[in-house]
Amino acid sequence: xxxxxxxxxxxxxxxxxxxxxxxxxxxxxxxxxxxxxxxxxxxxxxxxxxxxxxxxxxxxxxxxxxxxxxxxxxxxxxxxxxxxxxxxxxxxxxxxxxxxxxxxxxxxxxxxxxxxxxxxxxxxxxxxxxxxxxxxxxxxxxxxxxxxxxxxxxxxxxxxxxxxxxxxxxxxxxxxxxxxxxxxxxxxxxxxxxxxxxxxxxxxxxxxxxx
Amino acid sequence: xxxxxxxxxxxxxxxxxxxxxxxxxxxxxxxxxxxxxxxxxxxxxxxxxxxxxxxxxxxxxxxxxxxxxxxxxxxxxxxxxxxxxxxxxxxxxxxxxxxxxxxxxxxxxxxxxxxxxxxxxxxxxxxxxxxxxxxxxxxxxxxxxxxxxxxxxxxxxxxxxxxxxxxxxxxxxxxxxxxxxxxxxxxxxxxxxxxxxxxxxxxxxxxxxxx
Numbered sequence: 001x002x003x004x005x006x007x008x009x010x011x012x013x014x015x016x017x018x019x020x021x022x023x024x025x026x027x028x029x030x031x032x033x034x035x036x037x038x039x040x041x042x043x044x045x046x047x048x049x050x051x052x053x054x055x056x057x058x059x060x061x062x063x064x065x066x067x068x069x070x071x072x073x074x075x076x077x078x079x080x081x082x083x084x085x086x087x088x089x090x091x092x093x094x095x096x097x098x099x100x101x102x103x104x105x106x107x108x109x110x111x112x113x114x115x116x117x118x119x120x121x122x123x124x125x126x127x128x129x130x131x132x133x134x135x136x137x138x139x140x141x142x143x144x145x146x147x148x149x150x151x152x153x154x155x156x157x158x159x160x161x162x163x164x165x166x167x168x169x170x171x172x173x174x175x176x177x178x179x180x181x182x183x184x185x186x187x188x189x190x191x192x193x194x195x196x197x198x199x200x201x202x203x204x205x206x207x208x209x210x211x
Numbered sequence: 212x213x214x215x216x217x218x219x220x221x222x223x224x225x226x227x228x229x230x231x232x233x234x235x236x237x238x239x240x241x242x243x244x245x246x247x248x249x250x251x252x253x254x255x256x257x258x259x260x261x262x263x264x265x266x267x268x269x270x271x272x273x274x275x276x277x278x279x280x281x282x283x284x285x286x287x288x289x290x291x292x293x294x295x296x297x298x299x300x301x302x303x304x305x306x307x308x309x310x311x312x313x314x315x316x317x318x319x320x321x322x323x324x325x326x327x328x329x330x331x332x333x334x335x336x337x338x339x340x341x342x343x344x345x346x347x348x349x350x351x352x353x354x355x356x357x358x359x360x361x362x363x364x365x366x367x368x369x370x371x372x373x374x375x376x377x378x379x380x381x382x383x384x385x386x387x388x389x390x391x392x393x394x395x396x397x398x399x400x401x402x403x404x405x406x407x408x409x410x411x412x413x414x415x416x417x418x419x420x421x422x
Contacts, residue, residue, distance in 0.1 A: 059280060069270060071396050075409060082416070185282050198286060201412040205293070 013041065016210040017191040019048040019184055022108065022121070023101035025066075025080045025094075028129045029200040030188040032089050035118045037203070041211040047117045049108035050179045051101070051172065052187050058180070064098045083200065090130045099128055100136035106163040106172050107141060116152045123147060224252065227421040228402040230259040230395055233319065233332070234312035236277075236291045236305075239340045240411040241399040243300050246329045248414070252422040258328045260319035261390045262312065262383065263398050269391070275309045294411065301341045310339055311347035317374040317383050318352060327363045334358060 018034055020027035038045040056064065066073035077093050084091035104124050111117040123144045127133045134140050138160050145156040162168060179189075183196050190197040190206035197206040229245055231238035249256040267275065277284035288304050295302035315335050322328045334355045338344045345351050349371050356367040373379060390400075394407050401408040401417035408417040 058282075069396070071269075071394055075394060075396065075407060078407070079409070079413075086416070183282055183286060185280070185286065196286060196289070198290070199412075201410075202290075205297070 013043045014193055014210045015044040015046050016206055017046045017048050019050055019179055019182075019187060019189040019191065020121070021050060021052040021098075021101055021187045022104045022124045022128065022135060023098035024052060024187045025076065025097075025129060026186075026200045027188040028125045029080065029083055029087060029089065030203050031121050031125045033087060034203065037207055038210075041207055043207060043210040047108065047112045047121065048175065048179075048191075049105045049112065049121075049172075050175045050184075050187070051105055052098075054176050055179060055185060059185070067097065090126075092130055092132050094128055094132050096134065099134055101128075102136070102172075103138070103141055103163065104135040104144075106168060107145075107159060109172050109175060110159060110163050110168060116148065116154055119148050119152065120144065224254045225404055225421045226255040226257050227417055228257045228259050230261055230390055230393075230398060230400040230402065231332070232261060232263040232309075232312055232398045233315045233335045233339065233346060234309035235263060235398045236287065236308075236340060237397075237411045238399040239336045240291065240294055240298060240300065241414050242332050242336045244298060245414065248418055249421075252418055254418060254421040258319065258323045258332065259386065259390075259402075260316045260323065260332075260383075261386045261395075261398070262316055263309075265387050266390060266396060270396075278308065301337075303341055303343050305339055305343050307345065310345055313347070313383075314349070314352055314374065315346040315355075317379060318356075318370060320383050320386060321370060321374050321379060327359065327365055330359050330363065331355065 016034075016038055018030065020031055035045060052064070056062075061068055064073075066076045081091055081093065101124075108117060108121055108124070111120050124135050127140070127144060128135050135144070141160060142156050145154055145159060148154060182189075182191055182194070184191075184198075186198055188198075188200055188203070190202060192206055192209045195209065197203075197209070227245075227249055229241065231242055246256060263275070267273075272279055275284075277287045292302055292304065312335075319328065319332055319335070322331050335346050338351070338355060339346050346355070352371060353367050356365055356370060359365060393400075393402055393405070395402075395409075397409055399409075399411055399414070401413060403417055403420045406420065408414075408420070
């Protein structure tokens, strides 16, 4: 083994942090692909649901820039559809945007370290960006959770109860603070040892950096 | 020949319009690569210099968002350096940003349909983003033009004179109007039969669409 081997080939992959908002169309493009891509490179994946709303407010934006700037928005919808086609992902432009993702974000955070997080996130994303349905209410979330593989052993009522506690609500707020502190200004974002990669377009670069 | 061949393989490549500002760091990443990439795919390349300033003003921005939003800016510099390294391009973060690109833009527009446009644009980009020098004054432009291949047969004094005429100044203004009308909101942008692709990250997609 020479130095080159030591440096480049025998280091353990580093964790890839995936920061996303369940209301974000570009997060959809990453969320539907990231678990398989990380597994293929043996990169440990860390799910980091957060909320874009407070991050946008820091910039003086009351909602998504795709809503505030119609020119930018028209392009974003054309571009997302084109990218979804490129990746072979189903896509329907949501009739409501951005959808309220607060409760879904709380549940994603609750499940973040479990085997259920990938299936839950993909089911929410599919609901929002393929089925064009809301992800806001306890009823919506009960439907999503009920549709997941029973082998995951999820108790929808218990999850909703826990997601609604004051303590857990503060956890999601703290998560947004962590995003801010990491310099995150949009979603999806990826962190590898603190190095920031922004946008679905950087998923591959982030995977290479982690691997 | 079957229908599939007719549809997919025997169509002539369509022109690729490259919309750029000589002050734009992400335009640099495309400008240094696009001529060779288009030639490799036999895609006719149309150079479309324009100015981002008026486009940013439409959004209420007095300058680049990378200046107005320090968080966004810090990321942009890190990201541009990383992307330049990925493409094997030299890179130095400019000590002045965005640089005044008005005169250089006028000259690029003057040369846009000539063999000199690629060499001129790359020389300006290199000056701004590798040598960290201005591209604003007649002196700067004389230096750039003098450094180009003599076989291009350029007359620097005549070019500067023509670039400064009222008629030519209006041509660049009209170019910005065309950008606006095409829905362009940033640079680089690419147009293929009116279809918009935004950002250096979409250069490959635009080339595929054109080819």
